[in-house]
Ligand SMILES: Nc1ncnc2c1ncn2[C@@H]1O[C@H](COP(=O)(O)OP(=O)(O)OP(=O)(O)O)[C@@H](O)[C@H]1O
């Protein structure tokens with residue numbers, strides 16, 4: 537890369553050029569008018585011209601550059617910290633300015649991309665909320681209208697339709713309360729009530745909640761290392777929510793005669809807990825967005841598995857509220873593993 541000359545260098549070259557031309561002009565004048573000026577006078581005049589023009593050029597350049605740089609720094613909103621460098625005309629100055637402006641441009645670009653991503657996310661979010669709310673509202677409305685349009689003389693029919701309407705309203709309620717919960721987490725309005733408890737016991741209890749499905753689907757739970765006790769210090773109700781979603785996902789997205797495996801890894805101050813299934817897996821392109829609200833790997837709206845895609849978003853919020861982390865890895869055809877950390881309970 538070509539080096540940017542400093543104001544000092546430019547001034548030296550410019551004053552040398554001026555001095556050279558003035559000497560040439562003096563020499564011409566002396567020759568034309570046959571002046572016999574001694575050489576030392578030429579030398580004195582040229583030196584004076586050299587010094588005066590050097591300082592003059594330097595002064596003009598520095599003032600010009602200083603004014604320009606001041607405007608640049610005002611535009612990029614950074615404090616101008618090197619006024620002395622400007623006054624001495626140092627060459628680092630231009631490099632520093634170039635670096636600061638490049639840094640500013642990179643940050644601005646990043647911010648623009650982030651805003652574009654957020655805008656896209658916001659649009660998708662509004663679309664998703666509308667869609668998820670619309671479906672149960674329309675369904676409930678349909679069932680109620682059918683009842684109203686009937687002769688109202690068949691109690692069996694009325695009961696069945698009102699029950700269907702009710703279950704849609706319950707779904708609506710779940711979505712709205714899930715969304716409220718996420719927004720409370722995101723604005724830091726959730727207070728955790730931490731206590732010590734054995735996480736193995738809790739995992740087995742949660743799996744048992746889904747017995748009706750696991751028996752039908754023949755899903756098997758294996759907790760590896762369950763002879764040990766794994767006491768963690770966390771909000772038990774919130775961790776129950778985490779386990780409910782991760783275990784229910786491993787069952788509902790898992791295969792028939794599938795396995796849900798739980799592994800524990802002892803880290804220094806935490807336990808790393810892995811919930812793993814041998815289901816169809818999730819393709820790599822979905823993994824980075826899996827924890828977003830309403831994100832579902834299986835996009836088809838009329839798929840048979842019910843779910844809003846809010847579960848993992850809540851899970852991530854809960855784990856992060858505990859200052860812990862959660863990750864997912866998956867391979868198509870092999871299965872999916874969610875791993876998260878929890879703080880150990882140390883007596
Ligand atoms: N173990 C898994 N195996 C395969 N896909 C999974 C697994 N867990 C989650 N997914 C995919 O991730 C998506 C998001 O999961 P998430 O738990 O957030 O939502 P959901 O289960 O669809 O609905 P909700 O939990 O709100 O009832 C799911 O729709 C599914 O496509």
Ligand SMILES: [Mg+2]
Nearest residue numbers: 781785847848
């Ligand atoms: Mg889920």
